[in-house]
Amino acid sequence: MLKKRIIAVLVVQRGIVVQSIKFRKYLPVGIPEIAVEFLNDWGVDEIMMLDISATAESRGPNLQMVSRVAEKCRVPLTVGGGIHSLEQAKEVVSRGADKVTLNQACLHKPDLVSRLAGVLGSQCVVASVNGIKTASGQRVYDYLTRRSVTKTPVDLAEDLVKKGCGEIFVHSVDRDGSGNGFDLSLIQSVCERVNVPVIGSGGAGRPRHFVEVLKKTEAHAAAAANLFHYSEHSVTKTKADIVRSGVSVRHDTHAKYSGNKLDKVGRLRRKPDAILESMLFVKIEKEVI
Amino acid sequence: MRTALTTLGYQKISLSCEAKVIDRADAIILPGVGAFSECSSNLRKKHLDEILEKKVVQKGAPLLGICVGMQLLAESSEEGGQHPGLGWIPGKVKRFDLPKKYAVPHVGWNNVRPVGSHALFAKTQNHSDFYFDHSYHFECSREHVLAYCQYGKPVVAAVRKEQIFGVQFHPEKSANNGLRLFRAFFNLFG
Numbered sequence: 357m358l359k360k361r362i363i364a365v366l367v368v369q370r371g372i373v374v375q376s377i378k379f380r381k382y383l384p385v386g387i388p389e390i391a392v393e394f395l396n397d398w399g400v401d402e403i404m405m406l407d408i409s410a411t412a413e414s415r416g417p418n419l420q421m422v423s424r425v426a427e428k429c430r431v432p433l434t435v436g437g438g439i440h441s442l443e444q445a446k447e448v449v450s451r452g453a454d455k456v457t458l459n460q461a462c463l464h465k466p467d468l469v470s471r472l473a474g475v476l477g478s479q480c481v482v483a484s485v486n487g488i489k490t491a492s493g494q495r496v497y498d499y500l501t502r503r504s505v506t507k508t509p510v511d512l513a514e515d516l517v518k519k520g521c522g523e524i525f526v527h528s529v530d531r532d533g534s535g536n537g538f539d540l541s542l543i544q545s546v547c548e549r550v551n552v553p554v555i556g557s558g559g560a561g562r563p564r565h566f567v568e569v570l571k572k573t574e575a576h577a578a579a580a581a582n583l584f585h586y587s588e589h590s591v592t593k594t595k596a597d598i599v600r601s602g603v604s605v606r607h608d609t610h611a612k613y614s615g616n617k618l619d620k621v622g623r624l625r626r627k628p629d630a631i632l633e634s635m636l637f638v639k640i641e642k643e644v645i
Numbered sequence: 646m647r648t649a650l651t652t653l654g655y656q657k658i659s660l661s662c663e664a665k666v667i668d669r670a671d672a673i674i675l676p677g678v679g680a681f682s683e684c685s686s687n688l689r690k691k692h693l694d695e696i697l698e699k700k701v702v703q704k705g706a707p708l709l710g711i712c713v714g715m716q717l718l719a720e721s722s723e724e725g726g727q728h729p730g731l732g733w734i735p736g737k738v739k740r741f742d743l744p745k746k747y748a749v750p751h752v753g754w755n756n757v758r759p760v761g762s763h764a765l766f767a768k769t770q771n772h773s774d775f776y777f778d779h780s781y782h783f784e785c786s787r788e789h790v791l792a793y794c795q796y797g798k799p800v801v802a803a804v805r806k807e808q809i810f811g812v813q814f815h816p817e818k819s820a821n822n823g824l825r826l827f828r829a830f831f832n833l834f835g
Binding site: 357360361396401427429430449454455474480522554576606608643645 | 652653713725749750751753754755756768777779796815821822823824825828
């Protein structure tokens with residue numbers, strides 16, 4: 357059975373991973389390749405690296421950074437930011453990215469989606485759609501002009517699927533950096549309209565938010581950035597909670613946290629004394645592959 | 646790919662389309678990036694079909710095809726029109742035709758169920774998760790199937806004919822399970 361995916365997003369500004377808050381404030385987090393190394397070890401299913409300063413500075417993708425990150429990545433890597441031509445996309449893929457994601461190009465030159473899908477295969481093209489609530493409902497948000505456009509996220513997603521993209525990444529601007537949970541209605545509205553996998557994003561603050569979006573919508577994957585950066589084993593603990601709720605995800609890291617409960621804010625609770633006692637002399641053999 | 650193999654300690658890895666380099670190899674990995682038609686026409690343009698035919702079919706070098714690399718082993722694919730493959734494993738590559746609730750492409754981690762017990766899966770547990778990402782799938786007779794996964798119907802996940810292997814999933818993107826599979830593949834040939 358196909359598992360639901362938990363995706364870590366690295367928002368990168370001028371070569372540094374940052375925490376984005378409502379697309380306005382950015383706090384530094386760290387170096388991309390180090391983040392990737394840890395996320396891999398903690399059992400993340402996929403990594404998306406979005407360079408938000410590329411298009412803003414009118415330059416292409418940072419290829420050296422892609423190489424450095426790909427070298428540490430043993431799960432699929434999607435790269436976005438600054439990709440405006442087939443050549444750039446090919447370059448990014450040859451540096452070790454498995455997929456590319458387009459955001460600005462989806463708005464301004466959607467034909468690029470079909471060109472990339474034709475050459476690289478549609479499984480390689482992830483279309484990114486930012487949605488924002490306006491007085492007249494959800495609208496697509498253009499992060500460069502900081503304005504909403506007249507098109508709705510659902511219509512844009514449908515167009516992009518017709519152009520041949522293989523996945524839709526739908527991100528809520530209102531929930532970005534809030535930690536208040538995913539925008540379920542935005543995500544579900546896109547899922548209902550398209551027949552490609554949908555990745556829901558924006559607002560994850562607690563493990564239960566993942567359970568919510570994966571149970572209440574038809575999203576194939578849920579993505580988060582900030583949540584995964586600030587605590588040890590963040591992905592593993594989140595997955596332990598998701599597995600407990602009955603949603604099927606890949607959970608095969610050595611530490612499984614199956615005996616641990618999380619408290620309301622997602623911190624680990626201490627195991628009972630009897631269990632700790634029984635663990636005292638467990639010998640753990642390191643697997644040699 | 647290189648990262649995965651160097652993690653396992655293999656040092657003599659070359660990425661090449663030259664006859665001389667390929668001829669010296671002990672084992673060959675045929676990865677696939679892109680659409681089938683692109684891959685198969687590039688293969689012919691660079692005369693890789695002839696080079697590989699000589700090395701793999703005539704001299705018997707072990708080969709592992711990955712994703713589109715596996716699909717290239719088939720006789721033909723219907724991705725973007727009808728295109729011929731290498732034809733080493735009898736079978737055809739077809740687009741998924743699934744009930745509406747199954748999104749296409751088939752993307753994500755799915756558990757792989759080996760048929761019988763082949764040494765390629767000796768190091769991984771039954772039902773280990775591997776990463777898939779494809780819209781077309783390999784259809785062939787059961788005798789060549791090494792493993793299936795389930796996505797609306799049983800989908801061929803691994804094929805084999807003699808020393809020619811193919812996997813639909815991406816071992817190089819499947820974390821530790823992928824490394825285990827690579828190790829098992831190389832162990833097959835010492």
